[in-house]
Amino acid sequence: MMITNEPADGDDVLAVDVCVVGAGPVGATLACRLATLGARVAILDHAPLPPMEDPAFDGRAYAIAAVARRLLDDAGVWEHLPQATCPIEEILVTDGRPGEPASPLSLLFGREDADQPFGWMVEARALRVALNAALHTSPGITVLAPDSVQTADRGPQGVRVRTRSGRTVVARLLVAAEGRRSPLRDQAGIRVTRRPYHQSGIVCAIAHERPHDGRALEHFLPGGPFAQLPMAGNEHHPNLSALVWSERTALAQRLYELPPEPFAREVSRRLGKHLGAITPVGQRWIYPLSAQFADRYTDTRLALIGDAAHGIHPIAGQGLNLGFRDVIALSDLVGEAIARGQDAGAAGLLAQYQRRCRPANMLMFVATDMLERLFGNDNPVLRLGRDLGLAGVQRLPGLRRSFVRHAMGL
Template sequence: MTATMTSSTTPDAIAADVCIVGAGPVGVTLACRLAQGGMRVAIIDRAELPPMEHPAFDGRAYAIAAGSRRLLEQAGVWARLPMDSCDIREIRVTDGRPGQPPSRLFLEFGREDADQPFGAMIEARALRVALNATLYATPGIQVFAPDEARVTRTAEGAVIRTTSGRVINARLVIAAEGRRSPLREQARIPVTRLPYNQCGIVCAVAHERPHEGRALEHFLPAGPFAQLPMAPTAEYPNLSALVWTESEKVAYRQAELPHEAFTHEIRRRMGDEWLGAVTPVGRRWVYPLSAQYAQRYVDTRLALVGDAAHGVHPIAGQGLNLGFRDVIALTEVLVGVHGRGGDVGAPEVLRSYQARTRPANMLMLAATDVLERLFGNDNPALRLARDVGLAAVNRITPLRRSFARHAMGL
């Protein structure tokens, strides 16, 4: 990603306040919010965006917290979703073993704990369509995709050269490229990684009874098993997404099982009393799980957002939502500075962004790591302690509601 710098006043160069590298959900939403705040934005991605709009149901979905939904509404993305979302109105947290009934001690977040849904489930393909449509419809954004960036940063500004021959002069470059961010590596920002030696199996199931907006987080010795309510389709009137954690070897073996055997393994974990008979539909996906965090989020004329800055275990469904919290914080900082005529890439501006985001993100990473280690085992003493803990939180209404609001991003 490095390049020899030439003059930042190159003829015919494109002038931008911010250049975002990476057009995933976090990068696109940030681009839209900054442009809405009056900033000139360039966004670059290696992939051609329209082909990323997969038309067929593939079983993947996002859990969008209430605060993240508000952000997507403000960005204009939510209104462009081509299919319905599904509100999450209740969440039950249980503990158990495969093939056995869950513990009678549980934690449940209900409708009385919040004045709005805890979040919403949207299909991955629907979010991609809405992001692409909003990106091209928002004034003030120039999109370069497919294209690649070579970035040079100095104290005065940044020059971005693309493989298509374009030159962009920007005050700030934002890395939204994901966990293996080349811009982060170019800046030599150290990263600490926490391997879990686990994989998540992601798929969808049709079921006999309606879910009524209820989600399940069932902790098992190998890792959490989550059922998340989805909106109905013409083919599947009762539909849910599953995120199922196993050790690496077991996960790949389970994901390759024949249909009936795979269905049996799901039923051993879910039971039939909850949603009735279940049937897997769509594709099965297997993703290695780990956590990581950058030692800092900023460098000269550079800010990290989303997975380029942090990655957490999916045990609480907060990965993408943490990235959206970065967007909220960075938008407030940059739009405010820009409105005052300031330099959006100045060191004190970037320090302000880091101070607003990194401590809270580190707390979330630590919390998800502790949860995984506490619940991802079969130690009898720990099982009793965590079950009693769940039941205690369930009985203390103010504490339960505080947990709910934090998870909602409010």
Template structure:
């Protein structure tokens, strides 16, 4: 256990405004953002934080939308990234089949569609290092990890008793524990799940030619194939992250292929050879894909954020950014209540948080589910309709820019 406070032989109860359970990217960012606004915050995670940093490159990365980047800057996290990020300055959306050129009808978001980069790619390990540093450097923020807490909630507040023997009194408990949130289950908040029977393959590739900040979303019958630009290294000056969807059996079979065969399958899905020769580097990861949503985000002295509240298909790369939007909303609402001397865990405050987040999150879930069903098939009629749709949006500048701004979280 570590905490930004003097140690005492027999410390009394720790009084905080908010206790966050779960120190993943969403929970840790929320803790730093609330503390930056002057709230007293405790965060608990059953895992030790340093092992999460993964000192070796492992191929995993996050696409951080422009609005999420602003949040990380305000939380003091972005400034602590130990390595460079890579701006996403162009996004091309295409449709096709493996081993064939993409459809000539496409959608492209270019540099003239926004006054700033659409987002940035950062390595997963870099964000973890920055979050850990921020958690321990932010005044008013107490970190308990590795540790666990037993939460008792009442209309007057919450009491958290940690396995390390500490008692924490909080006005609000935030569940940031992920899709299988024990606090959500304890509150008997029902969850609806949508299985896709698909897996996402995640890895990185070095390539012959520079990406120049361009990302690719190439829709294939089995699901989307995304290439995301990353900052290069001394060993691999031209580097990109890949995320693509396949059926469960095919995904595991592909991930187990020898190096050259795996590289061949990547080339078949790139649509064209604009990056030149590609060479897989780092580890390969396979994740099962599903969507889910909680029927409500709040209970007595409890709020859900991130994957505890919602999970969507990665087709638009919005999963983590959707969690960060929860953080933005909660920080805005709680910051105003705290500044006015109010109770940050009061029922009307939590209702405002749910009203602000849940409808927008449900729209995103419905949109990504519809996109997966529209693009994840080889029906010739639907192929023509979606290709014409992409080209139509591409030609209507205000519509294209509106889509871009929404995806940026601005």
């Protein structure tokens, strides 16, 4: 396919190096990072992306690992965050049953295991504001939103995308960042393997009586993991935490629909009393949980990133951070190609991208799947084995530090 920068048939043609479809956290960060490396980028999304917005607190937050924090700095996003972030200083891993004390055989990751916070908690609305601001202030980025792909033609010489608004974008590389149901991935004939967990995740925030001191809790329960993640407080609620709570689907739906007071009681049965009285804050969200992986991450002048390429169980809180690692790998390769005057969508470049990302992502897929199988049951033999395993890792500082460095992306 021949690509030209000249208008054809009266079209409004935009010539760029990379066209990113999907302006979620992963796609938007990729566009910003590529722009800092000198690339011309078009980004499409079906939703409008105003430079700034101030939605109401909705209870959602992201745990940003150290490597992802550096990426957001490099991409010019972190500086636009409108609210304080909260560092994760400690992570306590426990095992138990609802309404019972946690097993005394636990695992604590502390500051002796890392020379910096394990991560930072960022409100979802704050990251959205920062991304939108960076997209509109970064040179080299053209935001096409609200808009979407009508046709996408890819060939040996380049990409031509026709949008529903009538724009035409010509590029060297097309990036699918549309999420788990990626149309571009499906159009390329890339197969996806899915693993249902028959669980749903409840996401919300709670205010609590006592400070969290930057400590996160990962409490393994028979129905699924229950995570409490420290957040920065505000004028109304000085002590705040985010919850990511997995349960079997039917029970999760019932819990999600509870009024605030009985919902708070159910949270306390799993959280314990160390944070004092709790109060639900903001909205609740519920999502079906499953894992999936694409058989390959590339096709002719096409790269998959983030959830379009992989989706894992939230048991380790690494889903978004895996997507950010995709961004680092792809933007490094594309930025280097552009600096050398080479083709940013060449087959060799895309092959390198897949080699850098897919094996590590598959290992994380397998690891989180095994953790869910090991901890998501009430078998007494397995319970004893996993508790002894947690206690064993607690006694091996070298192994703890190795786990920490991998989770932080260092």
